[in-house]
Amino acid sequence: MEPLPRETIVDVLERRLQEDILDGTHPAGSLLPPEQRLAEGYGVTRTTVKHAFGRLTQAGLLETRHGVGTRVRDYLRLGGADLLPMLVRHNPEWLADIFEVRAGVGTLIAERAAAKATPPQRARLRTLLDAVAAATEPDAVQLADAEVHRALARATGNRVYVLLTNTLFAAYLPLRVRLVAPFHDPAESAARLEPLVTAVAAGDPATARTAAQAYLGETQRIMLEALEPS
Amino acid sequence: MEPLPRETIVDVLERRLQEDILDGTHPAGSLLPPEQRLAEGYGVTRTTVKHAFGRLTQAGLLETRHGVGTRVRDYLRLGGADLLPMLVRHNPEWLADIFEVRAGVGTLIAERAAAKATPPQRARLRTLLDAVAAATEPDAVQLADAEVHRALARATGNRVYVLLTNTLFAAYLPLRVRLVAPFHDPAESAARLEPLVTAVAAGDPATARTAAQAYLGETQRIMLEALEPS
DNA sequence: TTGAATGAGTGGCTCATCCACTGCCTGAGT
DNA sequence: ACTCAGGCAGTGGATGAGCCACTCATTCAA
Structure with missing residues (x-):
């Protein structure tokens, strides 16, 4: 509770x-x-x-x-980035801008995490990926997915990336009920995330970079499309 | 006043x-x-x-x-990125992490600005670059330099990049007296920034990207080296 | 023309007091 | 021995009256 x-x-x-x-x-x-x-x-x-x-x-x-x-x-x-949760809540139009930044920063994080992650962190990523596949509710899938990205941020060894990730999540996770579109199928979600986790775990920055771009671009597209009707 | x-x-x-x-x-x-x-x-x-x-x-x-x-x-x-000013003030060790993120995000911004800036924004960048060369005090040079980066963030057309830039500046500009090392010579500062501004003004994302990496990496190196003795 | 004094309007801060919530402990009932 | 309703102590929530400090525009005397 x-x-x-x-x-x-x-x-x-x-x-x-x-x-x-x-x-x-x-x-x-x-x-x-x-x-x-x-x-x-x-x-x-x-x-x-x-x-x-x-x-x-x-x-x-x-x-x-x-x-x-x-x-x-x-x-x-x-103002600073801490205004985002407030701005988004008041005007969801901001989501498009936020997702663009999420894609850019997420790619940086993936690249860096591939280069810097420690062995336990690489193992932890695998565990969290399994948790995505094991989740049942779409909402739980989305939250498990978010945990993977937090772990990626931590794996960069740069605490600023962790705070930045928290800020971005704080901005759009409160609206996640309207953004669950990409997360209805746990297996599909995990499969989409898998190449990224594998590349980071393997310590391959270049592949991690392209995998992150593919993943972030795809989920962003699905979320924004699903948002349109509202 | x-x-x-x-x-x-x-x-x-x-x-x-x-x-x-x-x-x-x-x-x-x-x-x-x-x-x-x-x-x-x-x-x-x-x-x-x-x-x-x-x-x-x-x-x-x-x-x-x-x-x-x-x-x-x-x-x-x-916590979110809004904690940074507080954390940096209390423990300047954070600066290294912040500069790494500044380099990554700054590169994203430059690339994006080159692709999206409007004609008046491109002209404005030139003006601000001239202001860097025209500044006399090192502190004024640094602030003029910061204005160029704010303008670059605005030129992306993505307001989240503007807020992010504000957050990063709020984190390390309060300590700028200890970070003026790269800004003692106005002409040199402007020259270092010139390729980046030119590439963005020309609308060439690829060149802007490499110019940003060069600029950000160089200034970061100088600032961190100058910081060591303290 | 100058500049010192005034006074209205604003926020800074305190004090004393009461209310509402939480968690624990007690003790009667089982 | 166990359970749980009730009470109680400690905590934060909110009030309202009051005084002080600051700013600015006006006033008025030098």
Whole structure:
């Protein structure tokens, strides 16, 4: 059992403000109403508003100056990759851009992992590949597939690739119910992934590179096609 | 004049807690002392502690559960790329990993920009290259160089590359005083960058790719070598 | 014309207090 | 001996009133 999250008032307020910012109600660069007024407007305490502001500031959406006010940052120009989950949730159009980057970065990771993985890491990849084939639910297949890619990132020996992979997954896995198209058949999924894992396990960067391109391009195509109808 | 930042109590407390987490005083997975006790210990109000907690939670370092307590997340395993600025500041060892990713991603961006840039974007790159040559201070040269790379990311037409570039810059530009080595001579810096800009402006992905690899590999080498003595 | 003082409006921070949730422990009933 | 309902202690969630500090535009005297 997971300790599943509770929704506090601050959470709700934060999400509300976030949406008002992303959909342009509070455009980038504009000054938000004073905390006191927002608090009255939303029927909460100024303290609560401040808590929500603090989080949004940390997230890179707001900028507060003592004695002046709170301004909406130009997040698209100045923000970092951590904005992606939020942006995707608000506008799935971002998925196409994300998948292109996933394909590019995934190829780099595969190439590097083939060159640098340790023997236990190569063995671990095989195990995780078997887990993909053994999964039953499409959702479980997709998650098992994601675990393979996390392991690939770790196998590069470069922890930045691990964090980058986490960021990309955090951006599109929340929408995975709409992206299960490539994962309905466990055997097929595992077969599609197999050449990549084999090349990495064999320590062959060039083959890993082409295998990654094939795999990532194919799954990307299937996911985006399946997304169209929505 | 920049509106430069003020350091509030919450900022200080946040930084302090962050350091205590990153250096292992509060190891990943451990339960923090109750808010009341921390507040007494640091001589602030529980409200202030909560504000700091809120930001660190948003940053992915903490996890709070009502009625139980606040726990340190396993950020290295679960965290995203937004942790990088913090991690680098605390342990510059990360720079090597970051530069490797910068080289890989930078190459992808150059290739893609060469294929997709619009005419005004190609012209803009030339302008920014001239700005590098025209800069006088090494620091200004480095920042002008960074602007070229931001423009390249924008020229891909993929906004995720822009955010990714922002994340990487946010990670290592704060330490740029220790990384100015490649940028002491404006003319030389511009000359090193010129083949890349030319290839992108000409719309030649293959040449852009090799030019990017040469540029990124060279600057990376110089920066890391200059870093050694510290 | 200058520049010091003022005051309105804003965010920073504290305090005291109450509520809600969780986990454990106790003790009655089986 | 075992079970489980109830209570209880400890924790975070949220409030609201209050005071302080900062910024900026206005005012007014030199």
